Structures are given as C-alpha cells and as structure tokens.
Amino acid sequence: MENISYANLTAEQTLNAADQSPQFLDIFHQHTAESYSLAIDQAKEMVLKFLENQQKPFSGITPLQLGEQFNKIEFDVPLASYDELFKEVQGLYVDHATAFHLPNYIAHLNCPVVIPALAAEVLISAINSSQDTWDQSAGGTLIERRLIHWTAHQIGFGDRADGVFTGGGSQSNLMGLLLARDCFALNRLNHNIKVDGNPPEASRFRVFVSDKSHFSNQKNASLLGLGEQGVMQVETDSRFKMKSDALEEAILNELELGNIPFAIVATAGTTDFGNVDPLEAISALAAKYKLWMHVDAAYGCGLLLTDQHKYLLKGIEKADSVTIDYHKSFFQPISSSAFIVRDKNSLEIIRHHADYLNPKEQDYEEYPAQINKSITQSTRRFDALKLWFTLRLLGREKLGEYMDAIISTAKEAADLINRDPELELLSESDISVLVFRYRSLKLKHVDLCALNQYIKKKMFHTGEVLVASTKVNGSFYLKFTIFNPITTVNDIKNILGIIKTYGAAYPEQ
Known part of the structure; x- marks a missing residue:
C-alpha cells in the first residue's frame, strides 16, 4: 500500500487512513495518543522497577559476557510488541546500567538527578x-x-x-x-x-x-x-x-x-x-x-x-x-x-x-x-x-543545600581517612573529590600501586561499590567522587570498610 499523507485530510479521514495504514500508527501525532501513552507507561514501569530492584551500583558483567548477547540481535527482524522490546532492553541495558543514585556509587562526576528535570x-x-x-x-x-x-x-x-x-x-x-x-x-x-x-x-x-x-x-x-x-x-x-x-x-x-x-x-x-x-x-x-x-x-x-x-x-x-x-x-x-x-x-x-x-x-x-x-x-x-x-x-536555595551536604560529607570522609592508619589521603578537597590509597600495616613488602589496583578490580567485578582511580606522579590511587547528597558518613564508613577488607586479603608477593 502506498504511503498516505495526512496533510490535507479531515480528522475523520485521517482516522480512517490510520486504520488502513498501520505504518503510520508508530508516528507521534494527534491520533496516536493512546499508543504513546502505552509506550510511556511501560517505560515508566521499567524505571520504577530499576529503582526498586537495583541494590548495587553495577552488575559486574564484563564486555565479553555482555557482548555475546548483542551478537544475537538481528535488526532486519523487528520484535512483535513493546513487551518483547522492553524485555530485550532489560537484559541488554537496564540490568547492567550503572546506578548513579545509589550511595555506593562514588566514582565519577555523575550526579543523581532531580525529579522535576525528569518530568521536563x-x-x-x-x-x-x-x-x-x-x-x-x-x-x-x-x-x-x-x-x-x-x-x-x-x-x-x-x-x-x-x-x-x-x-x-x-x-x-x-x-x-x-x-x-x-x-x-x-x-x-x-x-x-x-x-x-x-x-x-x-x-x-x-x-x-x-x-x-x-x-x-x-x-x-x-x-x-x-x-x-x-x-x-x-x-x-x-x-x-x-x-x-x-x-x-x-x-x-x-x-x-x-x-x-x-x-x-x-x-x-x-x-x-x-x-x-x-x-x-x-x-x-x-x-x-x-x-x-x-x-x-x-x-x-x-x-x-x-x-x-x-x-x-x-x-x-x-x-x-x-x-x-x-x-x-x-x-x-x-x-x-x-x-x-x-x-x-x-x-x-x-x-x-x-x-x-x-x-x-x-x-x-x-x-x-x-x-x-x-x-x-x-x-x-x-x-x-x-x-x-x-x-x-526547587529554587536555588534547595540546590545549594544539596551542594552544602556533598561538601560536608566530603570533609567528614577526609577526616575519616586521615585518622585511619591504614589509609593515606593525598589532598584535601574544596568540593568533594578525595584521592587516597590503602596502605596495609601488616603487608611489609608490597607494591602499593598493585595493591590498590587489586582492591579496585575486586570491587568493580562484584559491583557492590564503584570507586574511581587516578595516577599522581606515576603512583596509582583510589578516588572518591562524592556527588550524591543522599550519601552519608555511615555510607562512607561502609565503603572504607570494604576497601580495607579487600586490602587485607591481598596476597603478599
């Protein structure tokens, strides 16, 4: 069937044309409000399940593991329904999406987002x-x-x-x-x-x-x-x-x-x-x-x-x-x-x-x-x-309170690191980034760079905590980017405890 233009049709003719030409039902226009609503509702449900089910910031999956699933996708064969589509995207993306809103995500400059902006x-x-x-x-x-x-x-x-x-x-x-x-x-x-x-x-x-x-x-x-x-x-x-x-x-x-x-x-x-x-x-x-x-x-x-x-x-x-x-x-x-x-x-x-x-x-x-x-x-x-x-x-003042909370938590986290003999803070922060490393008091002859790389790798592949890293003057350091006003000092204590646990288990060479 040839494509139909809606430009010169009456409302009734347009509805009839849409009925006869299902390919137009996927276009966002005045007669597809119901289709739009159903699709958006399903997307909303997926987001809500993501919030409800995501317990750690990352699944720990490797590119090789996830890549195997992508090799099966055939774009020339479309899926039959939104149900199938969302199910596919759930496995390929949502299940492994990084959850920036969780307190145990403390890696990069990715902030949790405010709800009014999502509505926009x-x-x-x-x-x-x-x-x-x-x-x-x-x-x-x-x-x-x-x-x-x-x-x-x-x-x-x-x-x-x-x-x-x-x-x-x-x-x-x-x-x-x-x-x-x-x-x-x-x-x-x-x-x-x-x-x-x-x-x-x-x-x-x-x-x-x-x-x-x-x-x-x-x-x-x-x-x-x-x-x-x-x-x-x-x-x-x-x-x-x-x-x-x-x-x-x-x-x-x-x-x-x-x-x-x-x-x-x-x-x-x-x-x-x-x-x-x-x-x-x-x-x-x-x-x-x-x-x-x-x-x-x-x-x-x-x-x-x-x-x-x-x-x-x-x-x-x-x-x-x-x-x-x-x-x-x-x-x-x-x-x-x-x-x-x-x-x-x-x-x-x-x-x-x-x-x-x-x-x-x-x-x-x-x-x-x-x-x-x-x-x-x-x-x-x-x-x-x-x-x-x-x-x-929300206004400027409320956003400012979020920034104040982040800065305050970072200062308390810096104090925790400074007071712990097994941790070494490289620098104080004006805002909320802390560069530090684990230095075991028990492991006497250990490469501190290799030790901290080991800690980061272990946490990343379990997905329980995501921290960043950097090199300063050739040495490897862990990095906290505290960018979530919901993150508390207790969350920081928990993350530092996990870091120390992995560090203590490091096999001395």
Whole structure:
C-alpha cells in the first residue's frame, strides 16, 4: 500500500487512513495518543522497577559476557510488541546500567538527578523543539536566554553577558578557547580567522593551563590548529591548584622565546581533586598581560548555588568566559551545559548566516536565534527546560543545600581517612573529590600501586561499590567522587570498610 499523507485530510479521514495504514500508527501525532501513552507507561514501569530492584551500583558483567548477547540481535527482524522490546532492553541495558543514585556509587562526576528535570524530559523528547531559531522554538528560545542571563548573574557578570546551552563541558571549553584565539587575532593582529584561517603566527600561540586541568584543553587546541604544543601546563601547589607565580613565570618565559600568549584556562573544580585554582590572582595576571581568561567551572559551578561556599569562586566574575555543567553540580540529566561570556559582543565573531535559517537581514533583537551563538550544533535539544523546571519548583536555595551536604560529607570522609592508619589521603578537597590509597600495616613488602589496583578490580567485578582511580606522579590511587547528597558518613564508613577488607586479603608477593 502506498504511503498516505495526512496533510490535507479531515480528522475523520485521517482516522480512517490510520486504520488502513498501520505504518503510520508508530508516528507521534494527534491520533496516536493512546499508543504513546502505552509506550510511556511501560517505560515508566521499567524505571520504577530499576529503582526498586537495583541494590548495587553495577552488575559486574564484563564486555565479553555482555557482548555475546548483542551478537544475537538481528535488526532486519523487528520484535512483535513493546513487551518483547522492553524485555530485550532489560537484559541488554537496564540490568547492567550503572546506578548513579545509589550511595555506593562514588566514582565519577555523575550526579543523581532531580525529579522535576525528569518530568521536563518527557516534554522535551515528545514536542522535540530545536533551539536554533525562533520559528522552531519560540518560548524555548526565551526560556534558554532567561536561564543564561540568570546564570551570568550568579557568576557576577553584568547586563552585557550572554551565552548558549551546549552539549557538555568539553564543547564549552572549545568555545572559550576559540573565542580567545579569534578575538586575539582580530584585535591584536587585525586578522579574521573565521574568514582567512589561522595566521602564520598561530604556531606560536600559547594558552596556559594547570597540570591538573581537564584533558579537553589539549584536544581543543589540536582541533583549533594550534596543536597540543600550544598548551603550556603550569605547575600546581601541594593542593594541586595552579601556582600564580609559576603562571607568570611561564608567561614571561614564552614571551622571551618569541611566542605569543593569548589565553589562560583556570579550573574551578579539578576532576581529580575537586579544587579551585586561585581565580583572583589569575585574573590579575590575565589583565596585566592582556590575555583572555576562561574558567572551566564544569564541576565547580555548583558553588554558585551555595552562599556558604560561593567564596571559593571569588574572581570568576573577572573571567571573559565560563564553562557551566548543569548536569554535574545542578543535578540535571545529561546533557545540560552552558557557555557564558562576560561581553556578548565576543560571540559575534562566530556568527555565520544561512539564507534558509538565519538570514543576515533578519532583526535578531526582534526574532532572536540561538544558532548565532553556537559553533557545533544547529539542531539542538531544548535542554534548558529541565533547568527551568528545577529552579521554578526547587529554587536555588534547595540546590545549594544539596551542594552544602556533598561538601560536608566530603570533609567528614577526609577526616575519616586521615585518622585511619591504614589509609593515606593525598589532598584535601574544596568540593568533594578525595584521592587516597590503602596502605596495609601488616603487608611489609608490597607494591602499593598493585595493591590498590587489586582492591579496585575486586570491587568493580562484584559491583557492590564503584570507586574511581587516578595516577599522581606515576603512583596509582583510589578516588572518591562524592556527588550524591543522599550519601552519608555511615555510607562512607561502609565503603572504607570494604576497601580495607579487600586490602587485607591481598596476597603478599
């Protein structure tokens, strides 16, 4: 049977057409509300069972074991019903999905999510607005703009601030480095990179980051044609924060070599240690040497929510641009991030016009288009609605309380580790990441790296506790990322007890 278009049919004709053409019953439209409702109800039941049945953060399954099940899937043979589909996905995905909401998940920067944001996800996926132009998302455009301005105000930026929602922190960091490079080239070298590509001097462009900054800085420098060689890693102090005196020394050294410093990336919440670089001192150096200052606050942005700990971000208001990950410290589902600039004029450098989408002659004060501020996304989800739901129902203060709880638990956990002779804490944390290792008092001649790798592997394959790990100066350490306000000190004690149990059972070589 040929495909039928519903465009010119009456409601009665449309119903008859749907009855005669079952292939259209799978499309979301005004006559498939019942089908939609049944599918969503079954998805909801699966989520509720996940909450009810998931007792540990991971099943412990290996890629080889799970991969065997995928080899049996044949996409050319569709399943007969939603019942069969959900049953299949239960075994392939849900049974082995990592449960970030459980207190024994304490590994990476994955937060539990707030319920209002989950309600917003239903609207986002069904209505399926695209955030590039006004005619594709009218109210959505204004919601996103309002949240960007609210976030800018929390940072301390003035009325000239602007920004856009992005897919994640790495993308926001890319935008920061791109604007830093392009604005420098345009204003200092009279060279338009957007039109003419990198200038000959680009091989000498230098950006400064701490040696504990996010790896996206190196990747982004490579993408921008500067190469990883353009990223200068600055020494950190005993708390693994960028040393401002070392930063200035690095800047002067590059100038002496004939290179061209153009930007500094400060980190507000390092992935490995949860610490904040000295933003005020860095901003002073950025001003002194006329460098763009970008702050990667993908993790530390949650400090904006808490009056008790917001002081840790003092100096962020002097940045030229800031990365925000709402899907970390604002407890939002992935993805929900933003890139914010202090001066909206800096975004003009990335605007590109297409006659079919955002023509040059359009009045963007009258009909705003968020695509004018985006570098890698035209079609873009309405992720801002999740944050709108969250702030309007919970408010900044409640989210701030969650951040305060996380920070408090991390401090108590650090105290527990410090007081235990079998554990060694490497550094205190401004936020909630603790790097430490087990050091047995009974095992005299043991490789501590191998011992702690053994502990992590044992816990991972039982799935009872998920912790992260890292290497510092070549040595292996366990890592707690405390990112759940529900996690208590008793949970921490229990996890430390499990670590010590496995450590004590380690076979001495």
